[in-house]
Amino acid sequence: MIIEGKTGSWEIVVGLEVHAQVVSQSKLFSGASATYGGEPNAQVSLVDAAFPGMLPVINGYVVEQAIKTGLGIEATVNEVSVFDRKNYFYADLPQGYQISQYTRPIVSGGRLVIDLPGDTTKTIGVTRLHLEQDAGKSMHDQSPTKSYIDLNRSGVALMEIVSEPDIRSPEEAGAYLKKLRAILRYLGTCDGNMEEGSMRCDANVSVRKVGATEFGTRNEIKNVNSIRHVMQAIEYEANRQVEALEAGETIRQETRLWDVARGVTRSMRSKEHAHDYRYFPDPDLLPLILDPEAIARIKTSMPELPDAKKARFVDAYKLSPYDAGVLVAEQEQADFFETVAKGRKDPKLAANWVIVELFGALNKKGVDVTNSPVSAKNLAGLLDLIENETISGRIAKDVFQFMVETGKDAASIVAEKGLVQVTDTGAIDAAIAKVMAENAAKVDEYRAGKTTLFGWFVGQVMKGTGGKANPAKVNEILKAKLSG
Ligand code: ADP
Numbered sequence: 071m072i073i074e075g076k077t078g079s080w081e082i083v084v085g086l087e088v089h090a091q092v093v094s095q096s097k098l099f100s101g102a103s104a105t106y107g108g109e110p111n112a113q114v115s116l117v118d119a120a121f122p123g124m125l126p127v128i129n130g131y132v133v134e135q136a137i138k139t140g141l142g143i144e145a146t147v148n149e150v151s152v153f154d155r156k157n158y159f160y161a162d163l164p165q166g167y168q169i170s171q172y173t174r175p176i177v178s179g180g181r182l183v184i185d186l187p188g189d190t191t192k193t194i195g196v197t198r199l200h201l202e203q204d205a206g207k208s209m210h211d212q213s214p215t216k217s218y219i220d221l222n223r224s225g226v227a228l229m230e231i232v233s234e235p236d237i238r239s240p241e242e243a244g245a246y247l248k249k250l251r252a253i254l255r256y257l258g259t260c261d262g263n264m265e266e267g268s269m270r271c272d273a274n275v276s277v278r279k280v281g282a283t284e285f286g287t288r289n290e291i292k293n294v295n296s297i298r299h300v301m302q303a304i305e306y307e308a309n310r311q312v313e314a315l316e317a318g319e320t321i322r323q324e325t326r327l328w329d330v331a332r333g334v335t336r337s338m339r340s341k342e343h344a345h346d347y348r349y350f351p352d353p354d355l356l357p358l359i360l361d362p363e364a365i366a367r368i369k370t371s372m373p374e375l376p377d378a379k380k381a382r383f384v385d386a387y388k389l390s391p392y393d394a395g396v397l398v399a400e401q402e403q404a405d406f407f408e409t410v411a412k413g414r415k416d417p418k419l420a421a422n423w424v425i426v427e428l429f430g431a432l433n434k435k436g437v438d439v440t441n442s443p444v445s446a447k448n449l450a451g452l453l454d455l456i457e458n459e460t461i462s463g464r465i466a467k468d469v470f471q472f473m474v475e476t477g478k479d480a481a482s483i484v485a486e487k488g489l490v491q492v493t494d495t496g497a498i499d500a501a502i503a504k505v506m507a508e509n510a511a512k513v514d515e516y517r518a519g520k521t522t523l524f525g526w527f528v529g530q531v532m533k534g535t536g537g538k539a540n541p542a543k544v545n546e547i548l549k550a551k552l553s554g
């Protein structure tokens with residue numbers, strides 16, 4: 071995106087840091103439960119509360135999850151990585167430091183292909199992925215005189231995934247987050263739930279004159295909790311920086327907050343410098359050394375990821391890239407579609423029904439595909455009835471509505487409501503004869519050359535048969551009869 075300013079055109083430069091909570095029963099260095107929403111301080115081990123003498127023990131499953139994620143973003147998994155202490159004082163950080171990875175992360179040098187309008191893509195570099203602990207939560211709004219601390223989150227495993235400053239617009243940032251979330255969810259390494267905070271995003275934003283080779287000074291907008299808000303915050307912040315620079319101000323590097331209510335970013339603090347954290351290798355933890363064979367084993371067990379699945383859908387089912395992209399956004403949607411489409415003559419019909427009718431109905435009901443009242447098997451059954459001409463596409467829509475309401479299968483509904491398509495030519499002949507007899511003047515007009523009336527005749531015959539006549543047969547017979 072280009073911002074047209076008073077002094078010229080400006081380019082937006084964005085790099086995103088995503089904190090993704092690792093799907094794991096227990097925390098990064100303790101056995102306490104990592105599940106969301108527990109009673110405050112019910113999921114805290116002595117390690118998480120930093121009792122003296124307690125030692126961290128690395129959670130092997132979390133390490134596997136990080137490896138999987140690294141492979142999912144086509145990155146290098148480093149056989150040696152190191153845990154460092156990032157020192158700062160805050161009440162919800164009982165250790166007085168966060169265990170993180172600084173100079174030697176577990177994963178480096180990945181990439182993510184994002185989908186942009188017009189079926190175009192762009193590759194965004196991923197600088198690194200490292201493991202670190204989450205902090206606890208301070209609550210300042212529970213009492214007028216006290217602050218409360220909930221340590222349930224203290225020590226929960228996070229993957230910090232840092233992008234290169236390759237992103238050039240709010241839309242690209244949104245596409246990056248969507249793709250990253252999809253990959254994490256496919257892999258089962260993070261549930262991607264931004265409202266519950268299991269995926270949080272900091273957006274680094276700067277602007278520069280179009281054509282400039284150096285980056286401008288960036289600001290970091292912290293912890294924005296939805297993709298839409300990240301996009302809005304970037305747009306606001308970039309415009310604010312352009313206005314400031316054009317007014318002759320300089321941008322100071324600082325940390326800012328997105329104020330949802332006012333739709334603005336606000337300064338929180340000037341940027342701490344890395345050396346203030348006094349990073350040093352955690353003496354309680356040995357370097358993390360990975361077995362290359364274990365990495366290779368994980369590599370062979372990787373699921374098909376969204377980009378590969380999309381390409382396969384386009385190829386195998388002849389879908390448009392757009393439709394394929396919609397279907398693969400969630401693994402459960404893609405699986406649903408494949409169950410409906412497998413072995414079908416017309417898989418595009420299946421795609422249309424899933425995307426338009428099914429997703430429309432689910433949207434209205436506010437449920438996702440895993441709770442669909444119409445099962446994939448039942449939707450396949452409905453499409454079978456269309457393909458073997460038991461019902462018309464028109465009637466199928468009514469049948470589908472009944473399926474949504476009752477959860478019954480298509481064949482039962484068709485039988486119950488007597489909706490079987492009329493292909494019996496005798497019945498169609500009779501309906502046509504009736505329409506022609508009642509509209510003799512129109513028949514004359516048609517025969518005199520006003521052939522545009524044909525559609526009207528079709529409509530009348532369909533109406534006369536309660537929409538149940540086979541449209542192809544109606545067309546064929548009507549054409550013959552009208553031409554005399
Ligand atoms: P820090 O540890 O201070 O947050 P990093 O070097 O880890 O700094 O960078 C954080 C993020 O900032 C990365 O996503 C990177 O791509 C992005 N970034 C770096 N320079 C710029 C810039 N000039 N404009 C926008 N984003 C930037």
Ligand code: MG
Nearest residue numbers: 087272274290
């Ligand atoms: Mg940062």
